[in-house]
Each structure stands twice: as structure tokens, then as C-alpha cells.
Amino acid sequence: MEIHVDVAVIGAGHAGLNAVKEVRKITDRWVLINGGPLGTTCARIGCMPSKVAIHLAESYKARDRFSRYGVSGGEHLELDRAEAFEHVRDLRDTFVDLVLANTTDEMSEEQLIDGFAEFLSSGAVRVGERVVHAGAFIIATGARSVVPPVWKTAFGEGLLTVDTLFDQEALPESIAVIGLGPIGVEIGQALARLGIRVTGFDHGTRLARLTDPRVSEAAVDVIGREMPIHLGHEPRVEPVEGGFRVRAGAAEVQVEKLFLALGRQPNLSALKLERLGVALDERGIPIHDPHTLQLGQLPIYLAGDANGQIANLQRAAEQGRIAGYNATHRLPRRYRHKTPMSIIFSEPNIAFVGLRFAELDQSSTAVATQGFGPVGRALIMGQNRGLLRVYAAHQDGRLLGAEMVGPRCEHIAHLMAWAVETKMTVNQALEMPFYHPVIEEALQDALLELRDQIGPLHNG
Structure with a gap:
């Protein structure tokens, strides 16, 4: 089946959905191609469900201060973790539904194509049995959690990431957080406050990407009061009965599960960009104009988390709008990088x-x-x-x-x-x-x- 449109947007996250909004102002000849579940990264697995879990954990942790205010009995309050995470999932589903209700739910079957795209040329992609020809393409395929292949093979279901954590109906009694960047610190502290025995590991010497040594030292002091933190040594993991043994330097701990927070990697491999002769940087990201978002002289634009920068909803949405505009206009708009x-x-x-x-x-x-x-x-x-x-x-x-x-x-x-x-x-x-x-x-x-x-x- 052959489909001919002016613009094809690949990926229905915040960047892709905002690109579609911009494209629709100019033409009704467009399609949105999406492989995998609908609903943005932010709503499904990212900032929204994680902040629900963080708020829930913070509310439960507040009982520790009750005695200071003359309130007794706080230490006897009990938490049903399964029920708490059901609340997280309920709100997550609400966030996803809100996104879908105003975007993809309103699209026809001809406009929203389910499947993973791969480039045949700079003007065509294959999606299953269909070939989509377009005057311009916008790549907004997002990113996923980094999981070393050898770990995935060896440790299987013992590994958790933000992509899988919120679907867990039963949480472990103990967990090792590998990687103490923003995600590792947020989720690690939240799980610790929910009564799980959490131990954090990172091969770096700073916490949460901080570069100021005094601020990092203060952060380790504060966060470390709730969960042990081990920095500066590469963690070594081996499976044992009932879970895993993790060693780093002189530290050793046995846990039921591992939570990996090793960063995010763009979802680009399925696109087969190598067929277009696109130049890649050392991380495998297509080299593109950081302001127009265009890949060389090709009618292809790269927006959102797919370009390998630090994930940020506001940035992804703005880049989606820029890409959508540039895909439908001769004179391009330029994306201005704001203060980090x-x-x-x-x-x-x-x-x-x-x-x-x-x-x-x-x-x-x-x-x-x-x-x-x-x-x-x-x-x-x-x-x-x-x-x-x-x-x-x-x-x-x-x-x-x-x-x-x-x-x-x-x-x-x-x-x-x-x-x-x-x-x-x-x-x-x-x-x-x-x-x-x-x-x-x-x-x-x-x-x-x-x-x-x-x-x-x-x-x-």
C-alpha cells in the first residue's frame, strides 16, 4: 500500500505531537507514525508518574516529623505499597488519557499509522506492509533507558528501569540503584521512603550530575541519611539465590532487584538511517543543524529526546514546533538554546x-x-x-x-x-x-x- 503526504511525523511523544499541530496549520496531507504504546514519555513513564511516587513517598515520610509538632502515633502508620503503586498507576493512566483525548484520539486511521518506520530513501519509509512517501519527515522517536545487553541477558526480570517500574504490582523489600543521576536519585529516595531497603551506586564521584564539589558533598550528606550511597567505584553485580550481590570498592550488599538509571538512549536504530548515508556523531546521533534541526540538506528533521540531549518536555515541545514549521516552510525558523x-x-x-x-x-x-x-x-x-x-x-x-x-x-x-x-x-x-x-x-x-x-x- 502506497501513501503520499506532505509531511510524515515519526513518534507520538511531545515533540511529535507538537510537530503535528504546526504542520496542520499548513496542510491536511500528513500522517503520524508511532510504534509502541501511545501516550508521551512524560505521561507514561517519566516526569508525571515519578512525581506522583515522589509526592506519595514524601507525604508518608512526613510522619517522622509528627512528634516535633506534638502529634503522637506517627511511627505506627502503615503503608500498603501495592495499593500506593496502584494509585501511581491510576494517576499515570489519567495523565495518558488526558494526552490522548486532545491528540491521537481525534485522528483517523489514515492519519495515525501504528508501526515502526524504517527509511527506504530520504523521501520514503516502510511501516509494516505500507510505504509512506513524504515531502518531509520529522523524527521524534524519543529515547529509552540504557540497559547493557549483557546485563539484560544475564539478569532478565531482576532488572527494573523507569520503563518498567510503575507496572510492578509487587515491590521488592530491597533494591540496588545503579546510576545516581537525576532519575536514580529521585526514584531511589522515593523507594527508600516507601520502606524499601535501597542502596545507591555510581562510578562517578558526584551526585546527580552536580559538578560543584561542595554542593555534591552536601547532597550526599542529605540524601545519604535515607539510603547508603557509594560513589567512585564501578559496581559489579552477580546473581545469587533470591536476587543479586552488588560490590563497589569496599561496599557489598545483597538485594532482590536492580534499578538501572544509566541514562537514556535515542530510539533511532529501527529507522535504518544508515541507508541514507547520514553522518553520525560519536554517540550514534545523526549530525544535524542544532537550530533548524535539519539533517544536512535532507528533508528530515530531528526533534526532542531523539537528538540525545538531556530530556526536557518544554524543550521537546518547542523543538517539535520548530521542526513542524520548517518542514512546511521555505524560510526556516531557528531553535534558540535557552539557559540550561x-x-x-x-x-x-x-x-x-x-x-x-x-x-x-x-x-x-x-x-x-x-x-x-x-x-x-x-x-x-x-x-x-x-x-x-x-x-x-x-x-x-x-x-x-x-x-x-x-x-x-x-x-x-x-x-x-x-x-x-x-x-x-x-x-x-x-x-x-x-x-x-x-x-x-x-x-x-x-x-x-x-x-x-x-x-x-x-x-x-
């Missing part, structure tokens, strides 16, 4: 914005350090552990970035991202209003320290 920002929704939050500590020229950078211990709002909440480090240029006082671990730092991260994006100076930031008592007062104190460091040239 990453937020890990552990408690306390971990975040980094703008230039990282490892990227700074230390000789020309002022660094302010502010703990959350004396911050009034943090004391009220009983969550006053953590550290904020803010970076500014000595030459002109411009804010460069920050790394932090602390209560509700998601808000400080946003303020810092806006400040860096607008090239705000320390003095300009201090001219902004601050309230009391709020967590943002930690940022105000850090800015005051930066002003003192930078000197009178920038104090006027």
Missing part, C-alpha cells in the same frame, strides 16, 4: 542553572556560598539542610549560574535561570523585591555576598 536548567525533585531539591562550576574560569568568577540552616522558612518546615552556590563574573557583575541542594530549590533555579537568560547583574538582581519568610531569602543572602566580593566597582 535541571531540577531533581528529591527532598531537598537538587538543581543547577547556567554555567556549571566545572565550566567556570575560577580566576574571573566570584562564588557565593549560602547554607539553608539559618533560613527562617526552611527552619519552619524542618528542612533546613543544603547548600546554595551562586556564580558571577568579576568583570561586570553578571550572574553566570548556580548549583544547589536545598528545600524548594526548584523556585530558586527558575529565578536564577531567568536572571542568567536576561544577563542580569548582581546589583540588578538585588533591586528585585524579596519577601519574608521565603526560601528565596537564601538567594538574596548569596547575592549580597557576591556584591561584597565583586567590590565597589559594581556596588554603585
Whole structure:
């Protein structure tokens, strides 16, 4: 069966769905091709179900503070983990249904093609028994959890990832988290708070992709109070009766299951891009214009998690819109890379914005350090552990970035991202209003320290 359209979008995640919205403004000759389950990564396995689990675990963990407030009996509250995860799945399904209701549910069988596409040429793909010819293609196939093939073969159902965790009806009593990036830290802490014995391992020496050693040390101290953390050694795993033995350096633990958080890899292999002679980078990602998202001179665009960058829903949606526009217009729009920002929704939050500590020229950078211990709002909440480090240029006082671990730092991260994006100076930031008592007062104190460091040239 031959199908001829103006644009074919491959992948029904946030990037693909936003690309379709843009394409539909220009033409009704389009198709959306999707292999596997519908519903975006965010709704099915990513940010939404994980945040439900995190919120649930945080709510249960709050019982530990009851005695401080004169409330007795909190230690006797019991949790039914199976029922708790059923709640996670129920909300996950709601999120998925909401996505589908406004997108693919409204598409006809001719518009939504079920199956995995492979390129026959730069103008055609095969999907099962059908061949789709298009004037332009948008690749928005997303990414999946990295699982070493040898581990998958040797350990089988003993391995869990975010792709499979939320479908588990019974959770283990013990688990080793391999990889302590954002996903490993978030899920590891949540599972620990649900009463599972969790041990975290990472071959790196920093937690959650932090590069500032002092912030990483503070994060290990806080998160490590809830689960043992072992950094700096490659974990070695062997199956034993009832589960696995994990060794790293001098550490050794026996657990029922492994949770792998080794990163995400783009879903590109099934596309057979090698048939097009597309140049690939060292990670196997097609080389493309980072602004127009086009692969060389081919009428093919790469958007969202498929391009191998750090997963971010807002970025994926914007790239989908850019790709959709460029696939239907002669004069391209350009994707502008905004100030980097990453937020890990552990408690306390971990975040980094703008230039990282490892990227700074230390000789020309002022660094302010502010703990959350004396911050009034943090004391009220009983969550006053953590550290904020803010970076500014000595030459002109411009804010460069920050790394932090602390209560509700998601808000400080946003303020810092806006400040860096607008090239705000320390003095300009201090001219902004601050309230009391709020967590943002930690940022105000850090800015005051930066002003003192930078000197009178920038104090006027």
C-alpha cells in the first residue's frame, strides 16, 4: 500500500505531537507514525508518574516529623505499597488519557499509522506492509533507558528501569540503584521512603550530575541519611539465590532487584538511517543543524529526546514546533538554546542553572556560598539542610549560574535561570523585591555576598 503526504511525523511523544499541530496549520496531507504504546514519555513513564511516587513517598515520610509538632502515633502508620503503586498507576493512566483525548484520539486511521518506520530513501519509509512517501519527515522517536545487553541477558526480570517500574504490582523489600543521576536519585529516595531497603551506586564521584564539589558533598550528606550511597567505584553485580550481590570498592550488599538509571538512549536504530548515508556523531546521533534541526540538506528533521540531549518536555515541545514549521516552510525558523536548567525533585531539591562550576574560569568568577540552616522558612518546615552556590563574573557583575541542594530549590533555579537568560547583574538582581519568610531569602543572602566580593566597582 502506497501513501503520499506532505509531511510524515515519526513518534507520538511531545515533540511529535507538537510537530503535528504546526504542520496542520499548513496542510491536511500528513500522517503520524508511532510504534509502541501511545501516550508521551512524560505521561507514561517519566516526569508525571515519578512525581506522583515522589509526592506519595514524601507525604508518608512526613510522619517522622509528627512528634516535633506534638502529634503522637506517627511511627505506627502503615503503608500498603501495592495499593500506593496502584494509585501511581491510576494517576499515570489519567495523565495518558488526558494526552490522548486532545491528540491521537481525534485522528483517523489514515492519519495515525501504528508501526515502526524504517527509511527506504530520504523521501520514503516502510511501516509494516505500507510505504509512506513524504515531502518531509520529522523524527521524534524519543529515547529509552540504557540497559547493557549483557546485563539484560544475564539478569532478565531482576532488572527494573523507569520503563518498567510503575507496572510492578509487587515491590521488592530491597533494591540496588545503579546510576545516581537525576532519575536514580529521585526514584531511589522515593523507594527508600516507601520502606524499601535501597542502596545507591555510581562510578562517578558526584551526585546527580552536580559538578560543584561542595554542593555534591552536601547532597550526599542529605540524601545519604535515607539510603547508603557509594560513589567512585564501578559496581559489579552477580546473581545469587533470591536476587543479586552488588560490590563497589569496599561496599557489598545483597538485594532482590536492580534499578538501572544509566541514562537514556535515542530510539533511532529501527529507522535504518544508515541507508541514507547520514553522518553520525560519536554517540550514534545523526549530525544535524542544532537550530533548524535539519539533517544536512535532507528533508528530515530531528526533534526532542531523539537528538540525545538531556530530556526536557518544554524543550521537546518547542523543538517539535520548530521542526513542524520548517518542514512546511521555505524560510526556516531557528531553535534558540535557552539557559540550561535541571531540577531533581528529591527532598531537598537538587538543581543547577547556567554555567556549571566545572565550566567556570575560577580566576574571573566570584562564588557565593549560602547554607539553608539559618533560613527562617526552611527552619519552619524542618528542612533546613543544603547548600546554595551562586556564580558571577568579576568583570561586570553578571550572574553566570548556580548549583544547589536545598528545600524548594526548584523556585530558586527558575529565578536564577531567568536572571542568567536576561544577563542580569548582581546589583540588578538585588533591586528585585524579596519577601519574608521565603526560601528565596537564601538567594538574596548569596547575592549580597557576591556584591561584597565583586567590590565597589559594581556596588554603585
